[in-house]
Amino acid sequence: DAGVIQSPRHEVTEMGQEVTLRCKPISGHNSLFWYRQTMMRGLELLIYFNNNVPIDDSGMPEDRFSAKMPNASFSTLKIQPSEPRDSAVYFCASSRTTGGVGSPLHFGNGTRLTVT
Amino acid sequence: KQEVTQIPAALSVPEGENLVLNCSFTDSAIYNLQWFRQDPGKGLTSLLLIQSSQREQTSGRLNASLDKSSGRSTLYIAASQPGDSATYLCAVLYSSASKIIFGSGTRLSIRP
Numbered sequence: 001d002a003g004v005i006q007s008p009r010h011e012v013t014e015m016g017q018e019v020t021l022r023c024k025p026i027s028g029h030n031s032l033f034w035y036r037q038t039m040m041r042g043l044e045l046l047i048y049f050n051n052n053v054p055i056d057d058s059g060m061p062e063d064r065f066s067a068k069m070p071n072a073s074f075s076t077l078k079i080q081p082s083e084p085r086d087s088a089v090y091f092c093a094s095s096r097t098t099g100g101v102g103s104p105l106h107f108g109n110g111t112r113l114t115v116t
Numbered sequence: 117k118q119e120v121t122q123i124p125a126a127l128s129v130p131e132g133e134n135l136v137l138n139c140s141f142t143d144s145a146i147y148n149l150q151w152f153r154q155d156p157g158k159g160l161t162s163l164l165l166i167q168s169s170q171r172e173q174t175s176g177r178l179n180a181s182l183d184k185s186s187g188r189s190t191l192y193i194a195a196s197q198p199g200d201s202a203t204y205l206c207a208v209l210y211s212s213a214s215k216i217i218f219g220s221g222t223r224l225s226i227r228p
Contacts, residue, residue, distance in 0.1 A: 004159075033216070042218065042221070043205070045215055045216065045217075048215060091159055091160070093160075103165070104150060104162040104165045105150060105152075105216060106162060107152075107160040108159055109158060109159045110158075
């Protein structure tokens with residue numbers, strides 16, 4: 001099993017540009033989570049999907065952020081336009097959830113985003 | 117408000133010691149609790165998952181316990197090694213929220 005795969009590993013962009021982060025969950029996992037990690041705020045849940053459907057997006061900071069999961073093997077997190085305060089490490093994680101009981105959560109290696 | 121707290125934020129011990137990391141949560145209605153390890157610049161690695169119906173889980177030198185009534189979990193590391201140095205996070209899947217809430221982590225340093 002290749003684990004959760006995220007791309008790119010690093011992204012440096014200028015303020016105002018569009019940024020797209022990508023995630024491939026572990027095959028067979030039906031829940032997918034996007035987290036953001038900063039020194040100040042720790043790990044914050046942005047949005048999670050169950051069976052490709054967004055369940056809770058209350059953590060998405062504002063309308064500049066959007067996430068999609070067109071199929072069970074792919075998800076994107078888009079920031080448009082990006083701002084310097086969006087600089088953080090963005091993690092994708094997946095698990096197998098049945099009836100609310102989850103298997104261990106598996107994380108990707110993250111995308112380090114720097115907005116100048 | 118459903119929260120997860122880890123104290124202390126940082127801990128330094130000499131190699132070979134046994135140690136305990138603490139995690140507390142505010143609501144006993146949970147599905148499970150999970151302990152993770154994070155190395156600098158890396159993602160999180162799952163160490164142990166304790167379901168709501170379980171009291172403890174063991175993996176090698178690691179033992180995690182769960183006491184829902186008091187809202188506490190501990191991660192016990194036996195015979196610590198320098199390679200155990202990392203940040204350890206606990207995460208709780210609350211029944212009502214159906215989302216996983218993380219603590220802020222304990223940064224562990226094992227001195228050779």
